[in-house]
Amino acid sequence: MAQNTRRIAVFVSPHGFGHAARATAVMAALQALAPDPGFEVFTTVPRWFFADSLGETAFGYHECLTDLGLVQRTPFMEDIAGTIRALDDLLPFRPAVVDALAARIRQLGCRMVLCDIAPLGIAVARRAGLPAVLVENFLWDWIYQGYGDAALDRHGAYLAALFAQADYHVQATPACLPRPADLHAAPVSRAPRTAPAQIRQALAVEAGQKMLLLTLGGVRGGFPSLKALAARDDVCFVIPGASPAPDFRGNLRLLPHRSSFFHPDLMAAADAVAGKLGYSTVAELYYAGAPFAYVWRERFRESAPLGAFVSAEMAGFGIAPDAFESGAWLERLDELLSLPPRPRQEENGATQIARFMLAHWPA
CATH class of the missing domain: 3.40.50.2000 (Glycogen Phosphorylase B;)
Structure with a gap:
């Protein structure tokens, strides 16, 4: 240096x-x-x-x-x-x-x-x-x-x-x-640095198809059944950390933790996000504006105030860890995708x- x-x-x-x-x-x-x-x-x-x-x-x-x-x-x-x-x-x-x-x-x-x-x-x-x-x-x-x-x-x-x-x-x-x-x-x-349209094109998201980002904040494991996600072929699921190398199959975009996609760009390009409730995910979505289906942790004290902030200032709702891992939360997927975005322009x-x-x- x-x-x-x-x-x-x-x-x-x-x-x-x-x-x-x-x-x-x-x-x-x-x-x-x-x-x-x-x-x-x-x-x-x-x-x-x-x-x-x-x-x-x-x-x-x-x-x-x-x-x-x-x-x-x-x-x-x-x-x-x-x-x-x-x-x-x-x-x-x-x-x-x-x-x-x-x-x-x-x-x-x-x-x-x-x-x-x-x-x-x-x-x-x-x-x-x-x-x-x-x-x-x-x-x-x-x-x-x-x-x-x-x-x-x-x-x-x-x-x-x-x-x-x-x-x-x-x-x-x-x-x-x-x-x-x-x-x-x-x-x-x-801050994101690439236009959402470019990101969606690079991910081969089809015209008119919704894009949903699944994120666990850098902690490995815990993703829902890929079979359950594949059944919703009207939605393109982007999942960082789900594969050691990029793997595009059907409506699934499995990415390594480090890929050519900058994570804030994925946030800005998504129609909705689902995953672990954590500070950086909440902060990036606060500005990007996409709705968030967040997974709380029963004993982790950060979950309650972060969840309250999402409810008051953003668009989204909470889901239980077992519902996320089993794929049961997908019953509310249409509800999540119907929530209007709430982007912010403040400093x-x-x-x-x-x-x-x-x-x-x-x-």
């Missing part, structure tokens, strides 16, 4: 792709607002995810377990015992790890640290003497409290103390637990956060 005068260390939670999508949206907004931003990304989210949004040479990549979140058995079921074992291994963060990362980001010339709920970044920023910007719509201590487990609460208390040490706190709409913050931002979303929260970070750049 070329030398940049505004270099930022970006620590990203690897729990799904949603946190990476939000952090990438902020980085892209910084690229648009400033002539010289540079990024050093610390996470275990695959490097390609950031490259697809920012370009191959716009950032340095450092594979690092910055956060755990929750261990998932399936896209809709958490493994609490596995989560506790993993947290026991990870927390508290080892001083040697924090020291080494602090030395690395100083050596790389970073002047600010951006954390999308990756608490390690805050600890590293404190050790390096750099300002930390925390971006969240929930924090892990609040999520852990929903399971009523003493071990999770113990780890949550440690993380809460770290989160409180952030120099700047940004809450992104829809926030699960609204609280005082230095900035309350609009929904944060990556993206990513731009608001980028402007805030530049305004608070250290002297």
Whole structure:
């Protein structure tokens, strides 16, 4: 990478792709607002995810377990015992790890640290003497409290103390637990970059055929029966993550997690979306406007406030995980496709956060 005068260390939670999508949206907004931003990304989210949004040479990549979140058995079921074992291994963060990362980001010339709920970044920023910007719509201590487990609460208390040490706190709409913050931002979303008509043509969506995107937010497994989808040949189903290579068969478009299609472009081209309820999906659909049949998770505390936001501000309805996986939700497919779109033109929260970070750049 070329030398940049505004270099930022970006620590990203690897729990799904949603946190990476939000952090990438902020980085892209910084690229648009400033002539010289540079990024050093610390996470275990695959490097390609950031490259697809920012370009191959716009950032340095450092594979690092910055956060755990929750261990998932399936896209809709958490493994609490596995989560506790993993947290026991990870927390508290080892001083040697924090020291080494602090030395690395100083050596790389970073002047600010951006954390999308990756608490390690805050600890590293404190050790390096750099300002930390925390971006969240929930924090892990609040999520852990929903399971009523003493071990999770113990780890949550440690993380809460770290989160409180952030120099700047940004809450992104829809926030699960609204609280005082230095900035309350609009929904944060990556922007599409290809016209919907071009995307539909590339996917071979027939004229007059509806296009429905199925998404699980980067977590593997849990898709409904392909046979049930194939029976609705009036609808073209596009399913990222359903195949190791692009596979177009009948009315199904099975794609790998990384394909030639930029995910926000698929969102913007779809007539409707169905899948896991997560922040980045909600934020991208908030601007794209397509109706959303969202799958809630009974015990995951983020589901209720995100679902309430969809009901109040967007078009869509909730479906149960078992109905999604069995294909029973297809009984409501016509209802979903009949909902009118509700696109938004307001300023993206990513731009608001980028402007805030530049305004608070250290002297």
